[in-house]
Amino acid sequence: MYKMMIACTALLAVACNSADTPTTTGDSSNVNSDTSKTVTGKLPDPKGPKPEWAPSIHPEMQVVMEKLASYNAKPIETLTPVEARKNPTPTTAVMDLVSENKIPVPAPMADTTGTDIPVAGGSIHARIYSPKGDGPFPVIVYYHGGGWVIADLDTYDASARGLAEQANAVVVSVHYRQAPEFKFPTAHNDAFAAYQWVWKNLQTLKGDSMVAVVGESAGGNMAANVSIMARDKKLPLPVRQVLIYPVANNDMNSPSYQEYAAAKPLNKPMMEWFSKTYLPSMATAADPRIALVKANLKGLPPTTLITAEIDPLMSDGEMLRDKLKEAGVDVNYKNYEGVTHEFYGMAIIVPEAKQAQALVAADLKASFKK
Secondary structure (H helix, E strand, C coil): CCCCCCCHHHHHCCCCCCCCCCECCCCHHHHHCCCCCCCCCCCCCCCCCCCCCCCCCCHHHHHHHHHHHHCCCCCHHHCCHHHHCCCCCHHHHHHHHHHHCCCCCCCCCEEEEEEEEEECCEEEEEEEEEECCCCCEEEEEEECCCCCCCCCCCCCHHHHHHHHHHHCCEEEEEECCCCCCCCCCHHHHHHHHHHHHHHHCCCCCCEEEEEEEEEECHHHHHHHHHHHHHHHCCCCCCCCEEEECCCCCCCCCCHHHHHCCCCCCCCHHHHHHHHHHHCCCHHHHHCCCCCHHHCCCCCCCCEEEEEEEECCCHHHHHHHHHHHHHCCCCEEEEEEEEEECCHHHCCCCCHHHHHHHHHHHHHHHHHHHC
């Protein structure tokens, strides 16, 4: 599993919680939580000119991408899935920048525990983030990214923790089974099984009946699918779905795919590699569970949809926004300029990430009150 919390105690002087033991000190990737009161370290200026693939990149984002490039890792699309899971990630870059520039890490405000969730043919693991207090709290089911092939709960720990802290909600961060060991639609079915498990265990989770779904990238695709499956099976709908640069179409010749074919940390060759690894065949990419823009979107919950300018998936998000609106769904859409795919979890050093997290938290809180 893509364990990117390397030397986390030494790096950030906080306890690493990758084992999911109960804790009040949290783990190192808390670096991406809300930082309005804590960021005092100074991020260096970019070392070089803006890259050709990102002439509009903002300085903080460029510094992260320069740090990621400094590891000289082999391109993911040239690796086996097992090798790719060992590659450094944007999370690695952010952690190293925080350590090297002595940027203070905010004290965690949510406790974490681990649990296993039964699914067809086995079980999956989830990390539960619980706010302080007795509750009951709203509940967010969170699905991480990674193209259904790479990444894990540690890689996206900060996004999940930020949700718990800023929305004052229990967050169940789900690690679904990945390809090529488990092909489509295993991850999608695991995502829905986790959603059903949450509803059955609200009391144990100290949760109330306000349940939302949130996902990033491939996880954003699955969050939307969970809403669709809940609607079709006549189960309780999420009160809101938050889709952060989701995979939403099978058109790899869209405007953003063309403009940002060579972008970092996500590019067109990587998306082709993810598709070939997760899907039984490339023809499956037209399945409405992958190409959400082809799905029946009527009756879905209010949606917060976030995209990044420097991202092959930006056009996916724009088209999904339009299709949702055509289906009568209330959509709050925001595209963040000057940033790349994966920016959302970098609030400690990327201003646009802090803004995006605040927007998501505000929308979730509004839905939880209804």
